[in-house]
Amino acid sequence: MIEGTIIALTMLALFLISTASVSLVAKRNFKKKIVGNDINKKGAPLVAESCGGALIAAFWILIILANYLFWIDYRLIIVGACVSVFALIGFFDDNKHKFLSKPMGWKKRAVPIAIASLFLAGILFVPTDLLSALWVLVLALFFAGLASFSNTFEGLNGWTVGSSLIMTIILSIAALQINQELSFLFASLAAIILGLLIFNRYPTRAFPGDSGTLLIGSAIAGIALFSQNILFVVLCFLFFIPHMIDFFILKMITNKDDASQHKYKPYKLLANGKLTIPDYKDKHERLDFAKLLFKIFGPMREWQVVLIIWVIVAINAIFWTAVFLNLKLI
Numbered sequence: 001m002i003e004g005t006i007i008a009l010t011m012l013a014l015f016l017i018s019t020a021s022v023s024l025v026a027k028r029n030f031k032k033k034i035v036g037n038d039i040n041k042k043g044a045p046l047v048a049e050s051c052g053g054a055l056i057a058a059f060w061i062l063i064i065l066a067n068y069l070f071w072i073d074y075r076l077i078i079v080g081a082c083v084s085v086f087a088l089i090g091f092f093d094d095n096k097h098k099f100l101s102k103p104m105g106w107k108k109r110a111v112p113i114a115i116a117s118l119f120l121a122g123i124l125f126v127p128t129d130l131l132s133a134l135w136v137l138v139l140a141l142f143f144a145g146l147a148s149f150s151n152t153f154e155g156l157n158g159w160t161v162g163s164s165l166i167m168t169i170i171l172s173i174a175a176l177q178i179n180q181e182l183s184f185l186f187a188s189l190a191a192i193i194l195g196l197l198i199f200n201r202y203p204t205r206a207f208p209g210d211s212g213t214l215l216i217g218s219a220i221a222g223i224a225l226f227s228q229n230i231l232f233v234v235l236c237f238l239f240f241i242p243h244m245i246d247f248f249i250l251k252m253i254t255n256k257d258d259a260s261q262h263k264y265k266p267y268k269l270l271a272n273g274k275l276t277i278p279d280y281k282d283k284h285e286r287l288d289f290a291k292l293l294f295k296i297f298g299p300m301r302e303w304q305v306v307l308i309i310w311v312i313v314a315i316n317a318i319f320w321t322a323v324f325l326n327l328k329l330i
Contacts, residue, residue, distance in 0.1 A: 010065055018193075048207065090151070153289070159306050163309065165194055182226070250288050
């Protein structure tokens, strides 16, 4: 067992490294004009874009420290490599207009995602027959799917980063039922994510970009798979129910042709500073999780709707954790 003091100091160090890395990348990107408009505020101020990729340094330090504090495990290094692939894909998506002649097509993104996901699932759950091979395919979809959900559950200051922080904290508590190392990994990941949230919370000073959201989502999924505990993987999957509602029930049903919400402004900024559902010219309703809350509660300030989303994410995670613990599933 590793002493609590060592774990606390490690988490503090990772938080400081994450904070410093995001700060440096945000300043660099703003200077290099790698920026985006915060369209949900008056004047649409420019904000440093693609800053979430800065977490990769702290994440690799976490992997090295975990191997040092517990035992050397090549599988954790493979998790780091696959998460890095997702972060790199996100980086190219974030900077496609600067480095590529045209946007990356979905096939170019899908190939490395599929390879990395299948490789990780195959290493952690070595198939021995057709049935286990199909199971590896399911787990590969889990890895890629959670990264994608993290990437789409986004749109307002601190939305996905704060939600991810909440989930990793609760996963670290649930992971204590399995082993200390797994809990340490999730708690340390939470400290790393907090370093980004400091800059991404309202009013944001840095956007995570696809490099950040894909990194965070794949890191959560990768560590869950590293546990090699299928019920814990299921628990982690259930934490993403709000993300799935946002994508499959809201975006894909009401806005299938523009699920990424690039054709129209996703929200309308009112004169009093509150956000609401835009008045679409074609009168077609286009919903996401935040717009559903606007429909229920009416216009709100940005930080208010994000806070409600965080509460919903927390309630969902706590509920499923309580169910699994009470039924002794983990």
